Amino acid sequence: MTENSKTSGALRLADWGLIRAQGEEAAKFLHGQLTQDVVLQTPNQGRLAGYCSAKGRLLALMLAYKRNSDELVLALPSELLPATLKRLSMFVLRAKCKLSDASNELALWGLAGEAARAALGDQAPAEVWAVTHIANKLVMRLPDALVEGQSLSRYALLQAADEAAPALPALTAETWQWLEVQAGLAWVRGATVEQFVPQMLNLELLGGVNFQKGCYPGQEIVARSQYRGTIKRRTFLFKAEGPAQVGQELFHSADAEQPAGLVAAVGTDQGQVLLLAEVKLAALEDGSLHLGSATGPQLQQRPLPYEIAEPQ
Template sequence: MSTDSHPLSSSSTLVPGGALRLADWGVISARGEEAAKFLHGQLTQDLVLQSTEQARLAGYCSAKGRLLATLLAVKTGADELLLALPAELLAPTLKRLSMFVLRAKCKLADASAELAVWGLAGEAARAWLGEAAPAAVWGVTQRDGARVVRLPDGANALPRYLLLQGTAAAAPDLPALDAADWSWAEVEAGLAWVRQPTVEQFVPQMLNLELLGGVNFQKGCYPGQEVVARSQYRGTIKRRTFLFATEDAPAPQVGQELFHSADPGQPAGLVAAAAQRGGRGLLLAEVKLAALDEGSLHLGAADGPRLAPQPMPYLVGEPQ
């Protein structure tokens, strides 16, 4: 954008380390000798060649290539995968996937009552995990029977992990992490999960999903694959997700529209993820690339809070 960005200072964004039970997350289990093959044909990722040492960020698309959900696939063995995703989308995702199982040797179930999802962050979390701390993003290890997934780092190289463990297991021996701090670190990492207000709003590239390793363009067909591939190779993506901040404004909300100063009559973007700490707001918003050239972006209305662009943790550009 032509207006200057205003990066938040490291002191204002520093997130403390600790652990948080992600009560707004759930887990789908897929079991059977054809579980990986079935999911491979439904999601944007290669799950057939997936190993137990690497998680897969993936999207579940409609036939029009629009994201119905984003999830994290963890393979626990040759015949079982776990799919972690926001709990609000678990039931519709499970129902839709189940419609297409047909004769495939795969049984899908809601495993949220058996498995808890924890978010871990900071050097304290890395120390607690010890040798079980995965070194690479999306790496998977085991600790006392639980699965540990390395997530993209937050700002200031803040290490983040997802822990999948039995609901009866003891909580991680770490300080309690505030939900607002976890959300802030998630947004800083540039990762926006599809939530109820954003179902079918984006093709994967609009959320930068392929930049985060969430799309495999060499694998076989899946629902919406032609649309996703066409967007990638014909350069038809005109909208991308970027990071913005607000000061002394109401907390930004997922699904809230953005407006551009030069075109106040129609939305220029949509909030995909948001966090609020101490009067400061941080959000990932999918916006028209043309809206970044000049003028200013505002939250909720053309005269709403002005958005200050923030540096992204990875390079965002046109599909290659």
């Protein structure tokens, strides 16, 4: 699938939900919970942020918009919203911050391709994670998808739920997911909660971890993985010779007993299957990787749109 009318347009991300954090200490509270610095975040900056358990495992991955100094909006897959909102609320305590589910008031749209770029014009955010304000709407630049060697622009539009749809061609959910996978960004889903430390999903390479900020749940483990060279698993892009699903295990041809990785995201186009999977680095040195079992459909590695450094 190359850039054409099929990959250029807009889609309401109906499987995403939105958490609103309001109050004079909203940013300070979230700063102590997420992998990103939201205190220094400005309304013209977005954030890709992880929410970890005390063991450094990702409970959720989200986009953070700062509407003003006293209000942030967190966008994440709706299947994780209730548990994430409940857990965050447990730690608010006396902080001047009110958390609520804003999914009925706000809507998130995915925009992609030349049509989106043209519609946004000079107001299109130039840098990844930058945000522009268009009237009462916020547009965040997402990582580009690398489609057949060409970069395709993507954006996340936050607007009121009752606002008219963007005046763009309609994208299908299948197409949007296909582009997501080719951007190299895998969101935590219900089947992968607490399966990954941030670096396993390449989160720090995508701008999702700030190693200079203060503490947050799991921070010591995340930092130790980074600075002690203990990252032994990474997420890579593969073509699959058969259907795949998030949470499915991968096996190496030389080891039928122990899983070598886990599927984190899947995209399908006209029968072609691409997936992002977290795998042991050692499993890429020789042999082959397979879905479901050591004799399952074979995987063929494809290039990511960013570099993964060789382990030290």
